Amino acid sequence: MTIYADSFFLDSDLTDTLQNRIKRQVVEGILSGRFLPGERMPSSRALARHLGVSRITVSFAYNDLVADDYLVAQGRSGYFVSLSAPSGIQFEPPGDPVENTMDWSRLLAHRNGATSRIDRPVDWRAYPYPFVYGQTDPKLFDHQNWRLCALQALGRKEFDSLTSDHYERDDPKLVEYVLRHILSRRGISARPEHVLVTLGAQNALWTSAQLLLTQRRAAAVENPCYPGLREILQQTRCRTHVVEVDDHGLPPDAIPEDTDVLFTTASHQCPTNVTMPIWRRHQLLRRAAELGIVIVEDDYEFELSFRRSPSPSLKSLDDMGRVIYIGSFSKSLFPGLRLGYIVAPSAFIQEARALRTAVLRHPPGLIQRTAAYFLSLGHYDAQINRMRKTYQRRRQVMEQAFSDHGLTPVGEEDHGGSSFWMMAPEHVDTERLASRLQLRGVVIEPGRSFFDPKSAPKHFYRLAYSSIPSARIARGVELISEEIGTYGSAIDA
Structure with missing residues (x-):
């Protein structure tokens, strides 16, 4: 029996290669039992035409699958699902979960309680103005x-x-x-x-x-x-x-x-x-x-x-x-x-x-x-040198943006690093400010989690420049300044 090309589609994982995405489709089909041992795969030409990719990409994927014994090549006849291909474990679907009758509040020897993690959206890279600390700029990393x-x-x-x-x-x-x-x-x-x-x-x-x-x-x-x-x-x-x-x-x-x-x-x-x-x-x-x-x-x-x-x-x-x-x-x-x-x-x-x-x-x-x-x-030292030069440029752009829009970092900021520690007016709750800024595409890090919870002030925040291009810094700072300027009236409304 032949497996038709329209059984395949490319998933939306743009971080992976086309070759790996094709291989994943074949492996999942075999492990799930949809593709059976001995069945013929679509030709590389037909699958490439269906997926809109080059034929060589499909050929490379097929060859990798042959090496892992998911497929076998049979001369001019094409590729077939291997008779000894790995198979998924077959099991009966589980029933309803057992109701929890254990008192875990008593049984746990240690309870860590509430955490004070730095709050940032999971998809922060999708925001146009991510002032997010400690993350990698793909353009600076030596892939x-x-x-x-x-x-x-x-x-x-x-x-x-x-x-x-x-x-x-x-x-x-x-x-x-x-x-x-x-x-x-x-x-x-x-x-x-x-x-x-x-x-x-x-x-x-x-x-x-x-x-x-x-x-x-x-x-x-x-x-x-x-x-x-x-x-x-x-x-x-x-x-x-x-x-x-x-x-x-x-x-x-x-x-x-x-x-x-x-x-x-x-x-x-x-x-x-x-x-x-x-x-x-x-x-x-x-x-x-x-x-x-x-x-x-x-x-x-x-x-x-x-x-x-x-x-x-x-x-x-x-x-x-x-x-x-x-x-x-x-x-x-x-x-x-x-x-x-x-x-x-x-x-x-x-x-x-x-x-x-x-x-x-x-x-x-x-x-x-x-x-x-x-x-x-020597790649590490080259990368550090590249990061240092880029961060210095971004810091200068950020300092100019602060000057233009009336924002002032806390303390003397002249030692380097990859962020600024900022203080808003005392009436500004930076956690609420961060929520409002996200609606405008800006991600900042509220400062409350850095302080002792017993006396944590609400008006500090951190702005990092490790993850945001220089060209976007000025506009991002401008949006922060605008939100701080209208904070009181916006909250009242």
């Missing part, structure tokens, strides 16, 4: 070389690094690059036993909190701060002290004396972008020594300091081994990579490695090796 590095990592000589369970070990090529090229730029001297690869900075923060904090210990955090950190600390059930930041970052004298662990973003305070000056970093280390505090330094975005050289990390100034350093490639490569690292004394790394092994063994070998090639072959 071609990343793909080549992934292919190299998939090569036969890399079979062991790709397929083996390495238990607690990390990719030595990646660790070597971090040691020789990343940490050296931050003034940090370390050996392989001082480094642990993590699934991004979030995983590194969680690991550090799990090892350092208990119900009987206290953590100090900046206010405002990264919302995900606050959720991590809630899971440890530790006591949390909130320290208000000023124009120089976290003031050491404000750290409570019963603090055990301090979390800080000294290079680019999250979310205000304040860079802690060197003199205060020394003060902070002296205060930590007085109180016996461990410092967890989240050194994000240090690469994007394009107006002056990056300040030395706290870790590089630490002569007592009390600073745990966290880095990540999420902002500089892409957030979906989920790859970061912890640098700390070997005694801490040993325990962190054991904890990671119990939870997830290690980050995927393919991801680690691909990143190692991308970094070591």
